[in-house]
Amino acid sequence: MKYLFILFLFMFSIQLTAQSDAENLKKIYSNSLTNGKSYEWLSHLSNQIGSRLSGSFGAERAVEYTKEELEKLGLDKVWLQPVMVPKWVRGLPEFAYIETLPGKTTQVNICALGGSVETPNGGVRAQVIEVQGIEELKALPKDKVKGKIVFFNLPMQADLINTFEAYGGCADQRYSGAYEAGKLGAVGVIVRSLNLRLDDFPHTGSMTYGDLPVSQRIPSAAISTNHAELLSTMVALDPSTNFFFKQNCKQLADVESYNVIGEITGSEFPDEYIVVGGHLDSWDLGDGSHDDGAGVVQSMDVLRLLKESGIQPKRSIRVVLFMNEENGLRGGNKYAEVAKTKGENHIFALESDSGGFTPRGFSFDCSDAVFNKVLGWKDLFKPYLIHYFEKGGSGADIGPLKSDTTVLAGLRPDSQRYFDYHHAANDTFDAVNKRELELGAATMASLVYLFDTYGIKAEMANDTFKN
Template sequence: MMKFYKTILFTITFILFYQISKAQDSLMLRKIYDESLVNGQCYENLRYLCKQIGPRLSGSANAQKSVDWGKKLMDSYGFDKVFLQECMVPHWVRGQKEIGKIINGKTEINVNICALGMSPGTPVNGIKAKIIEVRSLAELANVGESQIKGKIVFFNRPFDQKFIETGRAYGAAGDQRFAGPAEAAKYGAVGVIVRSLSSTLDDYPHTGTTVFPDGAKKIPAAAISTKAANQLSNLLKLKKLPQIEFYFKQNCQLLPDVKSYNVVGEITGSEKPDEFITVGGHLDSWDLAEGAHDDGTGVVQGLEVLRIYKSLGLKPKHSIRAVMFMNEENGGRGGDKYAELAAVKKENHIAAIESDGGGFTPRGFTFQDVSKEGMIKINSDWKELFVPYFSERLTNGGSGSDIEPLSVFKNAVLIGFKADSQRYFDIHHTPNDVFENVNKRELELGAASMASLVYLIDNYGISH
């Protein structure tokens, strides 16, 4: 009987302790959100990054200015450690604005294009050739060299609008941009035009990297706006017309690699200083705009996590780092370098959170390679705490390309911050990615969500 009473007493004590702990956590999350929404600095930090520095393609003068800005700002916040991590990055330059034309006999139709990152330029006088439309790499292979050689390949697979999560549509359509030009070159194509990776129909071409493996033949490749892609496709379907030709001229070139840096700020852990929680985004951006959503928002949100800790006087148990990664857009060398140096120093990374989906309304987080049992526990422990802030979607999924190299640490849980994705690919990699298209409150809510998850991981740990 005494054993029974002890069991009942233990159960009651556990329930009371659990409820008290939940109440304390709920109060702390409220403080975090209040600090971000009332005293937040991420919006003004983003304004400076976008308006005073602007586009920050790796290897550019502006990229170096952003490194200097990031370090100076972290120093001003009084973090325990602020340092740079050197890495060599590609230096690709776009040159003068591109020219694109659909040629239908004597009729020329000007269309909006932009060179894909890492593409070579065209000859000085441009390229004019007959054009062949395909929807996939498989169709390209089926068409074969006999029909492709000497022509410009037009990849025209649109976003699948059935996907609710637009990132899935981006992933499904993305191979035509990433790998299409290199594949087309194998069949003798002289150039490639790729439909912009976007869910919207507009006249803004979307840039982005294309990849030519070592030893692969490189041919000029450009993105065409979705409106122009439809126009070109419709003309190609009109059999009564002579075969349509396409002309484009671009002046890009790849220069020797340049020295650059990741920028790292740290609040050192009070109990486990050798165990790290990393949070951040990438500092570099494409050159067509200010890189506001991609990924200025992620950079300033990561920085804001540490600022919130400092402002609230929180003393983390583990060391927390905000990292401004360099060269996500056309190389990923900053993320590789961060993981490489962590391995050399034998650092124990337990978690990393990346924000690289825009500064829109937060929806939750995705946890990479976490078991079914692990996700059940994460949701059981933390979902309720995020419900008042509409950030309670805690699911399996990808994390982010800059933190992916940390997967070499078996204990590291890699996490992606998920913002509402419906508008992201309207703006992504276009001239529209400017500060004015970021909402202050949405940005601050995202920073608070990230700081809250860091707080929970720091206090309770997390496992696969």
């Protein structure tokens, strides 16, 4: 009888704990949907500051603004972490056309890829050779490529439901296309925008020249999907078709910028750290509302929502607004470097960098033991239609924190529309839905609350990367 009574008390305690967790999640979601700050913060970041490319005046203003807003929340600590970042500038708008006959031209929409060199003053005009990706280019003899503009026209795979998988399947042509084409003597590179729909917006993004000598570095630009289709058709009809483009971008010397960090110090385990964050920089074509203004303001609101919901964290919770994710990852590397130097014990890190769309769940970079524990929380999220709990990647900025004692996770919103806006001029505030953004902030705060409440046992975390 005594043992039955103890078992009853144990089961009753578990039930009370589950009820308490459900009530706290309900408070968090209610506060976000009725009294959220993320949409207001995003409006200022997008509409009053605008694009925030690393090293730009916009990035500088964003650092100042978010630091001030975090200070208003009454956190225990708010500070700036210096980091040197690259400064690449686009210059005057790009210009391009397809030429089928001398004097017969069709203007098309392009944008320089981040990190590209400029064209000569008179631009680049040459015959086009179309390829379906890096491997097809590598298979060509050098004399077929030399003196030509390489047109990478591998589209994102439309039948993949996971659009990030589709993006990953062809992103190498944007990132390494100029490197591979330059080695073969090409004079320029045009890359089909990484976008699942047909539209007129060229999508920028980072690229590299690797160890290519300066003399072999060639200008690289993205072309809108509509105009990629047009160019492909024209080249198929007449292989002697020429392409002209002019761009004025430059790579300048590195400049100092900052990660913006705010902290609520833990009441029981102040030396155990939980990080939630997004990247403060954006590309320069739109205002970066989805990439990654949404992740920035959601992460800021996580700390506010915990405070507003009357939750006193046991562990120290930090919001980190990383600088330079788009073209260097300097902020994420600097934060991890400083944390390692100080011997800080980071048990969990969560990143939002997939847009401000309806949250579907999370992906976790962790051991099977930790993941099985996380699956036990899944029922708490069912009332909010959060169903996606899978092992997988987390986020670029928190990636450098990876260790055998740190669990990493990424917020996973519905991704079907994300690449319509990614790195393009239409990534603007009007494309973000207030309710979807606030649901994402609440979903992040709820997971942070659970990791803070229950922690991670050492024996569960130690095999984090053995599975």
